[in-house]
Amino acid sequence: MKRPALIFDFGNVVAHFDYRKAAGRLGIKLGISGEELLERLRPLGFSDLLKSYESGKISAEQFSEGVGRLIGLEVTHDEFSVAWADIFTANPSVAELIAGLKGAGYTLVLGSNTNDLHAAQFRRQFAETLGHFDRLVLSYEVGHIKPSAAFYLACAEAAGAEPGDCVFIDDLAENVDGARAAGLVGLLYTTTETLRADLAALGVEPS
Numbered sequence: 554m555k556r557p558a559l560i561f562d563f564g565n566v567v568a569h570f571d572y573r574k575a576a577g578r579l580g581i582k583l584g585i586s587g588e589e590l591l592e593r594l595r596p597l598g599f600s601d602l603l604k605s606y607e608s609g610k611i612s613a614e615q616f617s618e619g620v621g622r623l624i625g626l627e628v629t630h631d632e633f634s635v636a637w638a639d640i641f642t643a644n645p646s647v648a649e650l651i652a653g654l655k656g657a658g659y660t661l662v663l664g665s666n667t668n669d670l671h672a673a674q675f676r677r678q679f680a681e682t683l684g685h686f687d688r689l690v691l692s693y694e695v696g697h698i699k700p701s702a703a704f705y706l707a708c709a710e711a712a713g714a715e716p717g718d719c720v721f722i723d724d725l726a727e728n729v730d731g732a733r734a735a736g737l738v739g740l741l742y743t744t745t746e747t748l749r750a751d752l753a754a755l756g757v758e759p760s
């Protein structure tokens with residue numbers, strides 16, 4: 554492999570997230586816990602609704618209306634947006650690794666299944682770390698979601714590299730498999746220590 558381009562998943566790699574935070578805020582309005590709200594949403598087709606939203610097929614307004622309809626929740630779009638967006642916390646060891654990789658001159662691309670409300674939140678909240686990335690490939694903008702091959706090919710194109718010269722790092726095995734199927738090198742993120750070792754094995758070292 555040539556000096557590879559490095560593509561990072563966002564959620565639970567660059568930063569952590571927890572949907573229970575959003576569910577907790579919405580659950581209060583129904584008098585139930587966040588856990589109960591998520592339990593209720595699961596069999597009602599929430600993941601299909603989220604998929605439509607994160608592949609850019611429906612707008613934030615349609616998504617919040619859709620969630621409200623699923624669970625019988627009446628909130629304004631603004632109330633929903635505030636509750637929905639703030640779910641992220643830092644992953645400092647990965648932030649440090651990213652800064653080091655940028656310092657060593659690697660091309661860095663973010664490859665995230667996400668939506669406009671979350672992206673607006675995380676771009677603000679993690680502006681410093683995301684500033685090290687050359688490009689952000691966001692599912693709702695490109696119209697493809699992991700693990701579809703088109704998503705990974707869009708990431709390689711954004712990196713200006715052949716798929717075989719790209720390393721895709723993700724915490725979900727399904728997404729790593731998808732990257733490999735599209736011809737990229739896939740690395741499963743478990744701990745930052747393991748990731749550093751896996752990158753070193755490919756000859757990739759931060760500054």
Ligand SMILES: [Mg+2]
Nearest residue numbers: 562564565724
């Ligand atoms: Mg993830």
